[in-house]
Amino acid sequence: MTASPVEHSHVPHFSRRRRLAENRYIRDRWRDFLSVDHRGMMTIEGVPVDRIVKKYSTPVYVMVESKIRRNFRRFKKVFGDKIKLQYAVKCNSNLQILRMAREEGFELDCSSVGEIILGLLADFKPRQLSYTNLYKTEQDLHFAVKMGVQSITADSIEDLWHIAETAKKLRTQVRTVIRVNPMIEIRNYSTKGNKYGIPLKQVMEAVEIAAKSPFVDFRGFHFMGGYIYSPWTLRSSARVLVNIIRECQDRKIPIKTLSLGGGFPAAIGDQSEFPVEDLTSFPKYFQRLLDRSGVTIPIQLIFEPGKSIVLHAGVGLMHVVANKEIHHRNRMIIADGSTYNFIPDALVQSEVRYDILPASKMFSPRVHKVTVGGNTCDCWDLITKGIEMPKLEAGDILAGMDVGAYAQVLANNFNTIKRAPVVLIHENGTLKQIRRRDRYSEMFAPELDVLKMADPNELEYYNNLYRVNIDKIWKGQGKKNGAAKGK
Ligand SMILES: Cc1ncc(COP(=O)(O)O)c(C=O)c1O
Known part of the structure; x- marks a missing residue:
């Protein structure tokens, strides 16, 4: 297991608390990349998740490279050289993951021309692609x-x-x-x-x-x-x-x-x-x-293995945005991700209950039942129901576990919300963005291309307005009024 870089000897009983937290929340299948630092913050390959969300905002998917490669190698070891292994592109078609599949000696199982093109872009030879x-x-x-x-x-x-x-x-x-x-x-x-x-x-x-x-x-x-x-x-x-x-x-x-x-x-x-x-x-x-x-x-x-290679390598980070008391033993936590835009499989396989972990409060015990609601305006958008959680408040970080397969590829733009970026984390803790957040321009293009209701300048006007740095405006206002002195 990768040691947390923030383990300090001056923190009393840290090891014991970490062990307790790990036992409470961390399943065996994540132990080779997940841990907890001295603040009770989840770490992935030693990197605290608050650092990841600060850099990439939320919601964001983190894909753990070492876990993916280990899984590719497990299959190779079990089936040897005589059996051909073709990674099923449909379950996670990110180009960087396809590239890893090639490096690990896999071919590809493609289910569309789009997936064949992705395979070619990832430098597979056409004879390494089957079309099913x-x-x-x-x-x-x-x-x-x-x-x-x-x-x-x-x-x-x-x-x-x-x-x-x-x-x-x-x-x-x-x-x-x-x-x-x-x-x-x-x-x-x-x-x-x-x-x-x-x-x-x-x-x-x-x-x-x-x-x-x-x-x-x-x-x-x-x-x-x-x-x-x-x-x-x-x-x-x-x-x-x-x-x-x-x-x-x-x-x-x-x-x-x-x-x-x-x-x-x-x-x-x-x-x-x-x-x-x-x-x-x-x-x-x-x-x-x-x-x-x-x-x-x-x-x-x-x-043609798919989810068994990538599912457990994916962690979906979200923020809590609200905590509503429905009943004293049942709370509704609202996250800034959703079933539609972030963990769609939670809606498709409604009998399956995803693990959602209190990533910024891993030292805190489970105290009450919560339902985690997604941020879209749809009453079915419940990421998970009836899980025991610590007391959570807006700003806390949640980790949706096992979202490496059939999440990024099924996520959609329901409510005209952008899909999340994907970050690959290497074993040494370095981060590499392998997919960016959607842009409005590309989300609107299929309609604007045929309806011609707006020209590119008009779209850019709204885009620029949206992208204005609110922080700068706020600070500027403050200075004018003398209220932000010393900030
Ligand atoms: C033809 C084919 N091969 C492979 C797979 C991958 O399946 P899994 O992700 O369950 O391993 C699928 C999934 O539907 C498939 O249709």
Whole structure:
């Protein structure tokens, strides 16, 4: 763990108080980068969060580089060099994180042309990008084919025909993968209601279409099963897919690849998860399955982890702006972030309770229940409900934990509020901004471009007015009245 730079020997009982605070608020999964300084202020990689919010204002996301890299390396260690790993861009598409994925030896799983372009901007080669989604336009296919991506996934029979027909128009062959819904059910887990993939009973029909089309270079299969609760679900899907591969082999249709997608667990709040290390035996299990089924052609296995790499590396810092007493045992804390603009997953997965920590009062015990309300004018905008917190007041700092995945990418401009910046913190405590706050000009552009209701000067006038340094005006006023003397 990184030592806090503000640990002073003259502070009595500091170590004990810090240990108490850490035990009270800090879960094991954050211990390698989170601590508390002598004031009870949360530190990330040794940097007190009040320093971070002073520099970047709130709300702000902090992404912890060491945690992300460690997670990339854990996957590499578990799956070895023989299994291809493709980071799922959708869960956090920041260019700096994509660059880290490349440095750590990952390829990319892209779900749109936009994500393919981001991959190219992060210096991936087109052959390192696979393109998997449910529908693409002719324009999308043209672009992906012209770029030469690794493969394009057909999610339905219609999608497969669409790929074949577009390839014919382009007079080319498209490297194509068929996405399968294996229709498995195991304990509480089932893919039967999933929207992804071609249902098992139609798969061989799709295979025949792909294998017979001169415009389809049929490569293999893909499976994405949503959230994986146990290693058994992966084993179970692998069994079904290996049977399909065997059937293809019998029909003399060669298969080269099998992707078993993402969905590796990563806990939010007190959810439980199994560590990726529980899959250490999977590569051997898969090889045994192939051997037992008599599959003799080599199959390139692929995984596409997303949230399990970045979720726990994200901390969302906000300020408390109000504390309203609803009942003597229940308070409404208003933060300057929201579910819409900052932690949208809190709204999407309403059954999940995010950990919100009292980042500037880590020495204070939990004394009463609070609901943390977001700052938008919408009554559903509650970041978390019924969590025990210390007494908080306006100006205190809150840390929304586990916001590294599906937060920055889902955040929107509801209430015409700017989305927050993202700061990367290195292991040595240096900070690097990797995304700035939105600008009004870019938020309004899609309407102003077509409605032509304002010219750039008009927009600039409002922008400049907004950006005026209120502090300077205030101090200036004070001097005039003689009130700010000595300040
Ligand atoms: C095709 C595909 N691969 C990978 C992922 C990543 O999943 P996760 O972030 O749960 O690992 C997704 C997520 O929806 C997906 O659709």
